[in-house]
Amino acid sequence: MKILYIGCVESSYLLLEKLIEAGADIVGVITKKESNYNSDFRDLVPLCEKKEIPYELVENINEEKVYKFIENIQPEIAFCFGWSQLIKDDIIQKIPQGIIGFHPAALPKNRGRHPIIWALVLGLQETASTFFMIDASADTGDIVSQKIVKISYEDDAATLYQKIMTIACEQVVELWEQLQNGTANKIKQDVIEGNSWRKRSKKDGEIDWRMSGRSIYNLVRGLTKPYVGAHFVHQGKEIKVWKVCEIDTDKYENIEPGKILDIYENGDIDIKTGDNVIRLIEYESVELKCGEYL
Incomplete structure (x- = not known):
């Protein structure tokens, strides 16, 4: 044949x-x-x-x-x-x-x-x-x-x-x-x-911290390498995110989405989402401060 x-x-x-x-x-x-x-x-x-x-x-x-x-x-x-x-x-x-x-x-x-x-x-x-x-x-x-x-x-x-x-x-x-x-x-x-x-748009890859933690986790893992990466905007600049994990906790129920909760010595960052916490593990270098809002 x-x-x-x-x-x-x-x-x-x-x-x-x-x-x-x-x-x-x-x-x-x-x-x-x-x-x-x-x-x-x-x-x-x-x-x-x-x-x-x-x-x-x-x-x-x-x-x-x-x-x-x-x-x-x-x-x-x-x-x-x-x-x-x-x-x-x-x-x-x-x-x-x-x-x-x-x-x-x-x-x-x-x-x-x-x-x-x-x-x-x-x-x-x-x-x-x-x-x-x-x-x-x-x-x-x-x-x-x-x-x-x-x-x-x-x-x-x-x-x-x-x-x-x-x-x-x-x-x-x-x-x-x-x-x-x-x-x-x-x-x-x-x-x-x-x-x-449909064909995805650039906007489809943007993290909105009001989203659920699971939705953010899924977005990041879907767009990670070899693809373009999910991103969030900080001070007008797009910051690529390649890997995150979900932190399921009710400790921050009264905290608004987008607040930076913790920054660890190894560079991991905990951020409040619409329903729980997302930990940034691999991401583009960016200067962030604990207590800052994204």
Whole structure:
């Protein structure tokens, strides 16, 4: 089975590497040399050159040279893992068995943008690794493989990503084998049942100390590295926060949100929230005073 592979981020690299190791016939790769908006961009070119796989560098997946590349390599199926642009139907129709995409969420739930971030920020207890047939819309095609991924309280963006990719790398080989022997099943999505997450804004990452401690904890762990980080504003400056913990206490019930309660020798800072206390553990350097309000 001749495969066209499309991708340009860390997950793209990991899944491509796994397919190559399994012996998949990758006849061509479409990727980017660089990206200004993918925080987890990964250059696939060195891997392609090492394995002598033809590749095409593009900025837009719907460029004319993509059509020509497909005509030259004549793939039977395509895998598109980690590409944020929608693929036009004209390109989809050029691939005899269609294009399979990857979405780290439990489709038909949670289509759309930033699925790992939103799952953590919303405090979900599980997500999924889902492979599906790409159509002209976003994340709405038939599901061909889905495995549930549990989210623990301790998980953050990095650990949840690793959990998902560990499962996805084994899952993609199983799917490739099923596609080859004709045993892959397609499950039609219920578009009415599903929802779609929006693109997050900068404001979504700002800590408001009137929020509950759990909401602040979830926001920080969802936006921590490799993402942009949650932040609060102090004297007109944004201060990035990478790690916090919840302190459940009723000691400060009569204290207003945003007050700095304690500053410890190791740099940890306790701040009153809407319902309890959040301890800052990893954050950008900032001069704060005990008793000050944020």
